[in-house]
Amino acid sequence: MSDKPVFLYAALYDNIADAEADYEAVFDLHAAGAIGTFDSAVIRKEDDGKVRVTKTEKPTQHGGWTGAGVGALVGIIFPPAIVASAVVGAGAGALTGHLTGGISRGDLKELGEELEAGTAAVIVLGESKIEEQLEKATTRANKLIEKEIDADADEFKRDVEGAELETAAT
Numbered sequence: 001m002s003d004k005p006v007f008l009y010a011a012l013y014d015n016i017a018d019a020e021a022d023y024e025a026v027f028d029l030h031a032a033g034a035i036g037t038f039d040s041a042v043i044r045k046e047d048d049g050k051v052r053v054t055k056t057e058k059p060t061q062h063g064g065w066t067g068a069g070v071g072a073l074v075g076i077i078f079p080p081a082i083v084a085s086a087v088v089g090a091g092a093g094a095l096t097g098h099l100t101g102g103i104s105r106g107d108l109k110e111l112g113e114e115l116e117a118g119t120a121a122v123i124v125l126g127e128s129k130i131e132e133q134l135e136k137a138t139t140r141a142n143k144l145i146e147k148e149i150d151a152d153a154d155e156f157k158r159d160v161e162g163a164e165l166e167t168a169a170t
Contacts, residue, residue, distance in 0.1 A: 005131065009124040012115070016044050019120035023054065026124050033133055038126030043112040045119055051112030053105060 013019035023042040029035045041055040108123065115121060142154075149156075 005128040013120045016120045036127035040124040043121045045115035053108045
């Protein structure tokens with residue numbers, strides 16, 4: 001994970017379908033830019049008592065792609081090892097991503113043993129990009145305002161604050 005704000009979401013569900021729908025919603029939030037790198041899992045305890053885990057490890061995936069890129073670069077500098085170094089780099093990057101940001105499958109299975117039959121849980125550990133998205137939206141809105149009224153939004157804000165101070169002083 002990076003220096004971005006980190007969040008943990010954990011919820012229990014009486015209905016496995018609801019848990020799976022919320023698990024899928026995490027991917028939509030990631031695609032929309034609200035969530036950056038994340039690790040998520042839906043843990044189901046079937047009616048027969050078996051625990052099933054569906055897991056996505058974005059830190060592992062991101063680490064793998066970064067490692068593949070670095071490995072390919074090394075391979076370009078020192079040919080003919082481009083494919084081998086990319087594969088080794090991808091493996092090392094994926095392992096690093098998993099160790100630094102992954103949720104252990106064993107821990108998830110252990111948690112699943114505590115669930116009641118027919119229930120589920122969703123766990124998400126990720127980086128929040130909400131603040132970053134709000135800053136971008138505010139910047140775009142200010143630029144649009146400036147363009148529409150042909151004025152500088154910061155200058156307008158200072159003028160309003162100055163008028164408020166003058167009103168308060170009188």
